Amino acid sequence: MNPIKSLIREMADKRGRSRENLLPIMQAVVEREKYLSEYSMIEIAKQFDIPAAEVYGTATFYSFIETRPAGQYIIRICKTITCAMKGKNQILFAIQDMLKVKLGETTPDRKFTLLETNCLGWCHKAPAMMVNNEVYTELTPEKVRDILTGYMKINDQNLN
Ligand code: FES
Numbered sequence: 001m002n003p004i005k006s007l008i009r010e011m012a013d014k015r016g017r018s019r020e021n022l023l024p025i026m027q028a029v030v031e032r033e034k035y036l037s038e039y040s041m042i043e044i045a046k047q048f049d050i051p052a053a054e055v056y057g058t059a060t061f062y063s064f065i066e067t068r069p070a071g072q073y074i075i076r077i078c079k080t081i082t083c084a085m086k087g088k089n090q091i092l093f094a095i096q097d098m099l100k101v102k103l104g105e106t107t108p109d110r111k112f113t114l115l116e117t118n119c120l121g122w123c124h125k126a127p128a129m130m131v132n133n134e135v136y137t138e139l140t141p142e143k144v145r146d147i148l149t150g151y152m153k154i155n156d157q158n159l160n
Contacts (some may be wrong), residue, residue, distance in 0.1 A: 004029060007042050012047040022048065022058050026065050034074070035066040063117050071106045071113040073151050078131045079116040082123035091127050094141035096099075098148055111152070 001009075011028055015021040022044065029040045036059050039108040045052040077083075077092055085103065096102060099112050106113040122128040125137035129144070136147055 002039075003034065004037075004040055007032060008043045008047055009042065012044075017048050019048070019050075022055065023062070023065075024056075026059055026062075030065055034070045034072075035068055037067075037069075041067075046150060053133040057076040058121070063115070066113075067117075068085075069106070069110075072108045073111060073131050074113045075148075076115050078120050078122075078126070078128045079120035080123075082119075086126040088127045090141055091139045091144050093131065094144050095148065098145055112148070 007028060009027060011025045012021070012073050014054065015024060025044060026036055026040075029036055029044075033040070036069060041055045042052050044054045048055070056067070063076075075095060077088060077095070079088060090102070093113060099107050101107055101112070101114050101115065102118060103114055117130070120128050120130060120135060122135060122137045122148060123124075127139045128137045131138070131147070131151065136144075
């Protein structure tokens, strides 16, 4: 059986098929595959016996559920008021300039996807961003360039 199909089925068996379990199952799929594919949404819909459109609607409601193929590292810049006032745009420009992508895009080598998100709860250390599950705060253009260079090096080491 397709591994994602079994993951969805196992989780649905374990947690139950009521609507409050939709989100944890979607998150588990995203953790495994980096995004929620159409295939996964249809499988979830079948397991929960609900229309696929409802799964899609739930997925797109949450900015953390990616419904498009994403890079190995998903950068999420906080766009909420405190970060916006503390220079989020300079951080965004520095990343766009370095990776040559715009918001919502993935680098051609599929290493990085650049997204915005709502408040990460680190307003007292704004501006903030996440790279996958790691939070980075008090960002400056220099700091963000160093952070991304670090991620590029991890990849390079893995390739050697
Ligand atoms: S406003 Fe950016 S972390 Fe809260």
